[in-house]
Amino acid sequence: MDPLETLASIDVPPPPSPRRFDAGVRRKLHPRLLLSHLLEFAFGATVWALFHMATAAGAALRYTLTGRWPSPPSTADSPEKQP
Amino acid sequence: MHSIENDAAGPTDEDLAAQAAREGSDGAAFTALMDRYRDRVWRVCWRLMGSPHDAEDAAQEVFVRLFFDRGKFAGRSRYSTWLHAVAIRTCLLLRRSRTRRRRREENSDRQPIEEAADRTPAGTAAVDATHDIHQLLANLDEEDRALVLMRFGEGHDYEELAGMFDTTAGACRMRISRIREKLASRAGRLFGEPIDAKG
Numbered sequence: 001m002d003p004l005e006t007l008a009s010i011d012v013p014p015p016p017s018p019r020r021f022d023a024g025v026r027r028k029l030h031p032r033l034l035l036s037h038l039l040e041f042a043f044g045a046t047v048w049a050l051f052h053m054a055t056a057a058g059a060a061l062r063y064t065l066t067g068r069w070p071s072p073p074s075t076a077d078s079p080e081k082q083p
Numbered sequence: 084m085h086s087i088e089n090d091a092a093g094p095t096d097e098d099l100a101a102q103a104a105r106e107g108s109d110g111a112a113f114t115a116l117m118d119r120y121r122d123r124v125w126r127v128c129w130r131l132m133g134s135p136h137d138a139e140d141a142a143q144e145v146f147v148r149l150f151f152d153r154g155k156f157a158g159r160s161r162y163s164t165w166l167h168a169v170a171i172r173t174c175l176l177l178r179r180s181r182t183r184r185r186r187r188e189e190n191s192d193r194q195p196i197e198e199a200a201d202r203t204p205a206g207t208a209a210v211d212a213t214h215d216i217h218q219l220l221a222n223l224d225e226e227d228r229a230l231v232l233m234r235f236g237e238g239h240d241y242e243e244l245a246g247m248f249d250t251t252a253g254a255c256r257m258r259i260s261r262i263r264e265k266l267a268s269r270a271g272r273l274f275g276e277p278i279d280a281k282g
Contacts, residue, residue: 003216003270004263007236015125016139022117024143029150036151 096162104154113153117146120163124170130232131174133217141177145170164246171233171247175225219266227262234259 015021063069094102094112096119102112124145129138148169156165220228230248233239234255241252248255 003219004231004235004266006216007232008238010236012126012129013135015122015142018118018121021121021125021139021143024139025117025146028143028147032147032151 097156097158100153100156100162101158104156113150116149116162120166123163124166126237127167127170127233128174130236131171131229132178137177137181141174142170144177145173148173160246164243167233167239167243168247168249171229175229178225215270219269222269223262223265227258230255230258231262 016024059069094115096116099112099116099119103110103116106112121142124142125138128141128145129135132138132141149166152169156162220231223231226248230244233244233247234241239247241255244255245252250258
């Protein structure tokens, strides 16, 4: 007889109870889910906030060094365009 | 966890997988998939890990991975095949990391199977065949061992194996044939006569 065929005849023990098994899955899943949310926040929201604050932070730094605010962007009714 | 309302036939695995990909954590579809596949994942993990404790740990790890990868099922194969592939990969990873850890922790004095076979007493017929076949398989490459266990232990056909191991049915057949030859050369010393090496 092919010894490999004996593998099929080996009885697999019954699985643990669904309640215990699912509790184990949750125990493993929840910390990782929390970590993934934290990482998502760290690399998503924080980067987004820093990017949007970069202009203001740059202007504040420039003011600190030069004592002048950067000139505001030109608008349609700016004095340069008036006759 | 929630339950899912099924119609008479119930949603297919693929429907549930698509629903699970859209829902958040602890969703009904994922829970339903867990209920459907808990036993099958357990069987695969027990076969590959070899002990109930490791199998439970691995099976839980499989479902954690399935949860995080639930959006990655593309529907190119049956859901059950994809799930088996995830289970096999997870078990192989766990076995490799445990083997590495064990090797680090202890200077193993395990002897290769050839030496063990040489020390086997003359009455090899008395040796338990199940134990011997596991001893033989332990000396195979991890993926080859998994392939043999899925083919002969779980009875999957070559098409299913091809999906699980991300290869072709022909390649699986060829690989099994090579494994048989490899085992036959060793089994002669364990079983007293060579394994029937035909595919």
